[in-house]
Amino acid sequence: MKSKLVSLEDAASLIPSGSSLTIGGSIIRRSPVALIRELLHQKKSGFTVLAYPAGFTTDLLAGAGAVDRVEAVYEGLFQFGFSYNFRRGVEEGRIDIRDFSEVAMASRFRAAAAGLPFAVTDALLGTGMAEHNPEQVREIADPFSGRKLHALPAAESDFTLLHGYTADEYGNVQFPVARDADDLDPVMAKAANRLIVTVEKIVPHSEILKTPNLTYIPHTWVEAIVEVPFGAHPLSCDGYYDEDELHMEDYQRRMKEGDFASYADLYIAKPQNHAEYLAAALTPERLLQLSVR
Numbered sequence: 001m002k003s004k005l006v007s008l009e010d011a012a013s014l015i016p017s018g019s020s021l022t023i024g025g026s027i028i029r030r031s032p033v034a035l036i037r038e039l040l041h042q043k044k045s046g047f048t049v050l051a052y053p054a055g056f057t058t059d060l061l062a063g064a065g066a067v068d069r070v071e072a073v074y075e076g077l078f079q080f081g082f083s084y085n086f087r088r089g090v091e092e093g094r095i096d097i098r099d100f101s102e103v104a105m106a107s108r109f110r111a112a113a114a115g116l117p118f119a120v121t122d123a124l125l126g127t128g129m130a131e132h133n134p135e136q137v138r139e140i141a142d143p144f145s146g147r148k149l150h151a152l153p154a155a156e157s158d159f160t161l162l163h164g165y166t167a168d169e170y171g172n173v174q175f176p177v178a179r180d181a182d183d184l185d186p187v188m189a190k191a192a193n194r195l196i197v198t199v200e201k202i203v204p205h206s207e208i209l210k211t212p213n214l215t216y217i218p219h220t221w222v223e224a225i226v227e228v229p230f231g232a233h234p235l236s237c238d239g240y241y242d243e244d245e246l247h248m249e250d251y252q253r254r255m256k257e258g259d260f261a262s263y264a265d266l267y268i269a270k271p272q273n274h275a276e277y278l279a280a281a282l283t284p285e286r287l288l289q290l291s292v293r
Contacts, residue, residue: 015159021047032197036161049071051072059083063255070097099132104124111154117153163237166208177214201229267280
């Protein structure tokens with residue numbers, strides 16, 4: 001095995017503008033926020049985003065004008081309200097959206113993970129999703145019974161970006177037994193063409209060997225691994241820290257007023273690395289308050 005450990009800056013440099021990105025996590029939990037911020041710091045744009053429930057990371061990209069298309073089941077910030085940047089982008093015709101049900105989008109990721117070109121589902125029968133998205137929702141007949149079904153393209157993307165818990169330098173990524181109930185990250189990882197994972201902590205390979213059953217993402221799938229403590233901030237990382245309600249409320253106040261520029265200046269443009277971002281966003285006392293370990 002060879003080391004795949006790189007800096008956050010180098011990981012982001014692998015991703016060109018115009019790429020399609022599968023972004024893991026769930027709304028306001030354990031998304032690769034630090035990596036998305038670094039993409040914006042490097043002034044990357046023109047992205048297509050595929051997600052299960054999309055959230056803060058997509059809204060950041062929308063605020064920067066860096067996303068052109070979103071395929072997901074939901075876009076919002078849960079208890080913090082609307083994704084104002086995303087909503088404005090859609091209403092102004094700058095962001096093309098493709099809406100799927102949870103079952104349908106999960107089926108698309110599972111098809112990609114299995115190496116299949118499309119998924120088959122009955123989850124969209126009786127909805128208007130086929131009518132609104134004829135490009136990606138095609139009616140087919142079950143060849144055995146003749147029953148009406150829908151075919152959906154596998155959720156393939158250029159890059160898959162995840163934030164995890166622990167890994168070794170070779171890219172063996174571990175997940176705890178107890179984690180998000182709606183976690184599709186291991187499926188997204190297997191579906192990846194090029195997989196970049198940020199984690200809270202890099203541990204020795206000997207530690208990974210003690211609990212091989214927790215290695216949900218093997219090194220053979222991973223192109224680059226990055227150690228980024230608090231890499232999901234201001235979102236939560238279950239078992240490590242809670243979402244930063246104060247930061248999120250401030251973010252929402254600015255976004256509701258259409259003031260992405262001041263937020264981006266403070267937390268994207270000025271910080272030259274993740275440590276500088278944390279220094280700008282959090283006091284040591286606040287770090288301790290958010291930590292649950």
